[in-house]
Amino acid sequence: MRIRFGYVAISLDVPEGTPNKTISVKASEKITNKDDRMSRLRRIMLVNLETTLRILRYNAASGIHLYRFTSKLVPLATHPLAAGWDYIAAAGTKWRDIGDYIRKNSMRVSAHPDHFTLLNSPKPDVLAASLADLDYHVRIFEAMGIEALPSLVLHVGGLYNDKLTALARFTENFVQLPERLRRRIMLENDDKIYTAKDVLGLCEELGCPMVLDIHHHRCNNAGEHLQDLWPRIAATWSSVLPKIHVSSPKNQTDLRAHADYVDLADVRPFINLATKTNLDFDIMVEAKQKDKAMFQLVEDLVAEPGVRRSGQATVEIADLLGRG
């Protein structure tokens, strides 16, 4: 069984490896001349795209096949201040260059619209803003020429006092999404409201892939066991390999926050149970120490019996019969 590893947005091993450069609304409002303001936004975007390309080159050189883009590539992308700005055209061939590089190196990329993107909000303006944010993400994926596979991770959203109603509203809004948005979406269990079981039921109903977050599952579950859920979760992935998120609690009192590194003990039980199904999958490491944490986890894993390295960020796990 093969497992590939990836990390989120920022590389700590790449000099100036943060693609999150931005500008505050207040600061941009101080630039009164509109051309100047847009040119400032454009310069920031170009730096972010350049940084992203440098990160991808580092990923390729380091055998990393999995990477999550920052959602902040385009500063103020969906803010009224930038309304009408064609940030795709404003970057010339940069989007396409990034996409070409990704294709050439067979990378799997994703993004995670942040927690303001809520498809189950009862407020029309919040829903509209969420659609605009999804549209932004899809536009940049399209501009890169990345195949329309599930690649945008979303949570189900708020509780709004009643889980069943909130889930029904999610479904209602989801099925009305334009196809080009809907087919890019995958759903993740969260650490407070929607458990892995909740999200699995939703994903099965909607034909949507489910990203299992094993840390969130530990924070938020109703006693379900992952060995029972995993085969069904894996079955929600038809076109691509299943993907899971891993992280460790920051400390004993702050269990939901992410730690600098990932403790192998938090991941090993899941890998053991996944070995029974013997299906390959990808692991996105969510840790403060980013790519350093990802490599550390790989190191810790390959030190275990029955695990061998098959790339700098890929491992091969022997199945129960000792093969592999």
Added chain:
DNA sequence: TCGTGTCAAGATCTT
């Protein structure tokens, strides 16, 4: 230059 409060966006709990 450095440290720290602030920051586009929502939801939820507390008062």
Added chain:
DNA sequence: AAGATCTTGACACGA
């Protein structure tokens, strides 16, 4: 009804 908190990393500003 209003305010605090959640959460994150970078900005922005003042010392």
